[in-house]
Amino acid sequence: MMADKTPKQCPLAVILAAGEGSRLKPACGGSKPIAPLMGLSLGERTLCACAKAGVRRFLIVLGHRGEEVRAHFEEIGLRRGFKVDFKVADDWTLGNGASVLAAADFVGDELFLLTMVDHMVEPGLYRKLLQEPPRSGEICLAVDRNRNGLFDVEDTTKVSLINGHVQAIGKDLKAWDAADTGVFLCTPALFKGIEKARARDRHGLSDGVSELAGNGAVRAVDVTGEAWLDVDDPKALREAERSLIDSLHRGKGKEDGYISIWLNRPISVWISTRLARTRITPDQITVASFLIALVAAGFFAAGGFAAGLVGGILLQAASVLDGCDGEVARLKECGSERGAWLDTILDRYSDLAVSLAITYGYAVAHPGALPWVGGMLAGGGFLLASYVTKEYQLRFGVPYPNDTLNRLKRHDLRVFILFLGALAGAPFAALLFIGALTHLLLAGIILKGWRRTLT
């Protein structure tokens, strides 16, 4: 069957946040939507993922500890600029079908996304689902066909499919084709299905879906490959934490330099998972890293082995911390282009300060113009290193590839070489070395860019 391809916007998401989450109680101490996960509640993560898929209007269905949950989401809505409404499901204890019914009046005739507050879902899953709106009288269910990738098979709701439509649904299906991700895109037909089930005294969402499935009105949308996780017990909470940390390691992987990948990132991720639980903002981390680099420059300028050693260690520490701002921003879903802009610019000022300071520290003991010529060329090279590839991206509309030339000229390696130089008592020699290397790499990049664009 062909889906109706009429482009429809679905600006409303209904979030089921009524349940008790008894199995998570030991971990979250009470209310599941508020359960903190690396600095953000499960509920806030759900709203952020929806927002990344273009949804900015939410109806939260309340039940267990309703007032507490409402206050939590009201604050999120205000802070993030989402429109958040609430409905109380008085009979939520009957089952999550009953919770869905509480949304019926508010939703009216609208198409709506339906998702569970305790599911951690990648925005791509919502996006795929939103691209396949249900036809009148239908609902669409996002299903995952990767049976081996499921976190907790036993506890997963399964579906059997015929011709892309759900035939049967339940946790105990013997023969099944895919997992129910718990994310739906619905017409109000859903409410009718749930009411039918209720008439038979069955109050689960799956019961309502089952009624519709009998009529061939539940289309399956394949979202295999998009990560999702039902966070309903402490084991799943740990898995969610693990996957967040994993995403930090992977996240900027393609842009990272060698030292970032092998040294800085493992340390910075460890730090970031701690920082994310505090009130420290990414911008504060950016500035702290910059200030530490300036202090490092001060030690370099003082000259001598001991001061240089302290300078080198501080500089390397600043470089590690320099990765934390982005990581914390991603963990707390509060990244901004503005923050990234500041980060990059302060990196260049620290490049200038450090190369000036190392040269000064050396030149005081070795008078003459030559050290300065070398130091100035090295410092200029550091600034140009970032400039040349940025300008490439501006002109050609694509980033310069992260090839070997590019990785060898990055900030992380530069700092690490200076750090090693400081350990060896020769930061200025290290400066000249990495400066000369940088200029060579730049010549290669300019030549390569010039040839590549010969069309």
Place this chain on the structure above:
Amino acid sequence: MMADKTPKQCPLAVILAAGEGSRLKPACGGSKPIAPLMGLSLGERTLCACAKAGVRRFLIVLGHRGEEVRAHFEEIGLRRGFKVDFKVADDWTLGNGASVLAAADFVGDELFLLTMVDHMVEPGLYRKLLQEPPRSGEICLAVDRNRNGLFDVEDTTKVSLINGHVQAIGKDLKAWDAADTGVFLCTPALFKGIEKARARDRHGLSDGVSELAGNGAVRAVDVTGEAWLDVDDPKALREAERSLIDSLHRGKGKEDGYISIWLNRPISVWISTRLARTRITPDQITVASFLIALVAAGFFAAGGFAAGLVGGILLQAASVLDGCDGEVARLKECGSERGAWLDTILDRYSDLAVSLAITYGYAVAHPGALPWVGGMLAGGGFLLASYVTKEYQLRFGVPYPNDTLNRLKRHDLRVFILFLGALAGAPFAALLFIGALTHLLLAGIILKGWRRTLT
């Protein structure tokens, strides 16, 4: 009447290049399509303007000096990667309607753009026309309602309009509403109109259009505001030159700095109009300007008043020449992102070389670390000056506005201050001054950018 808004591509343009252009003979010496205009033939300018509007397939209708014109366009097609076909209009002497008919077999059922080889037309005019495809049996004519802006009213073909359709067309209309720009978007209906006129022994394109207009089949598309010029006599040729030069002055106006606008641009445009007539490429000009700046740096490094003076003059000359690459590229329609990339990068290398050289020239006579600290900070500031706004554009997707802060930190002003410093015998003082100013401006830009993006 509503136009049919079906989005249609019109990849074919028919270019009438059969006429003799007798009135231009004194200026172009023979064949009008080949008449050179600031380094490019009228014909090549027409193809380039079409290409900018998305048309890359051309049918050139030949007549007068057909083989010469064919060879000219074949070369253009090869060089620029356009598909160029030819048809010979054996009876082109009858009138331009006869020339159009020669295209009929080749065109078949296709929609096609029809334009005159000797009209200088802005790409925007073609774009506007292409957005309003004619319905079956119709043709569309681009008309200009600005009667006061016409270059040669007497020689202009005029149209009278009713309900957006052409009612009458001719050079001698008493009452008229708009000028016929000579650019059409046609269905093959045009050929029928011309054949009808031919049956009455009238062979002008206007005669054919007139036949169609009688049936209400000529829709007028308003392109008022887009420049066009019928270059059919020496006076018009001079006007075309004047408007090209004007566009150079205007072209990058919003991006230019103060010294560019008031000093460099007037000189560089004068040079560029001469360079455009040679075989010198924009990239060669870029490299020449860079090399002159390096020689200037050599003089600065030598130290002393005389050498500094020569350095200052050469540096200012390089800065003027630095504007010519882009101007020649625009005059000869051969600009490339690659060339712009190289230009910007070499500007930064020259910034580094010049600040290093001026500092060296001074420091040799005044030993100690302090001059070097100042020089290195100044040079770093020059590199950061461009970096900060480029990075802004990358992050936020819009260029940093060309406000006072931005204009005062630009390359043109920096060079001019160094030039003045060299005249006064104090290039190093000028370097410190403009370096300090640059850092202050950068602080302002960072602050302003940070505040602006607070949303």
